[in-house]
Amino acid sequence: MSHPHSRRVRRGLIALAAVGGCALTTLVAVPASAAMTGSEKAADPASCPVAAEISQGYHDGHDGVDLAAPLGTPIFAAGPGTVTESGPASGYGQWIRIKHSDGAVTEYGHMNERFVNVGDTVTGGQRIASVGNEGQSTGPHLHFEVHRDGGTGFGDDPLAYMSERGVSLPCTP
Structure with a gap:
């Protein structure tokens, strides 16, 4: 093991x-x-998920990054894919998960509003939600996770994943 x-x-x-x-x-x-080869980067380009500042980084006790922004700030898909989860989630209040062509899953938590449903195909940069303060949250922010393994286990560093695709966090959509 x-x-x-x-x-x-x-x-x-x-x-x-x-x-x-x-x-x-x-x-x-x-x-x-x-x-990741150059052709894979071109096939699945990344997009900035939200205009926000990092309020908590990725570490062993936190498998995503928190991006603090005012309530209602637009949240965008970090890349093209298929929505696999959209709705209530323990701890998040509301969440969205998107499966991408490279097998990775991006996860978005604490939304105020969701604009996509399970089964929807999204493009990178498409508005999928708005920043909220739902669930276990101390203020409005997007909790953003990346799971290179398809969505199981502890998340991978979102800053590294996005950087490999040409987007540095924080960013501006």
């Missing part, structure tokens, strides 16, 4: 090796599926 953070550890070691210029990358096995 692999350690639950092994993918994150491998990516961190590879990044450190690249910055330091050492040969550590030869010691770490990275599956070919972990690398």
Whole structure:
């Protein structure tokens, strides 16, 4: 059984090796599926999910990033895909999950309003919801998660995922 953070550890070691210029990358096995080619980036481009500031980052106890914005601020799909969840969710009040062509799932929580339903096909940058303060929340924000594994387990770093697709968080749609 692999350690639950092994993918994150491998990516961190590879990044450190690249910055330091050492040969550590030869010691770490990275599956070919972990690398994204130029054609994949073009096929599934990312879009800014919300105009907001990061109020809580990604870490071992928080598997997404919180983006604080005024109530009602538009939320956009981070990329093209199919809506797999849209409605009430424990802790979130309301949530939306979108499955993308690379197999990843992006997750959006604490919405005030949702504008998409399960089964809808969305485009990157399409308005899907508005920022809310629903569920377990201390103020209006978007909780944004990425699950490269298709939606199970602890989420992956949304900043890294979006950066690989050309979008830095925070951003402006």
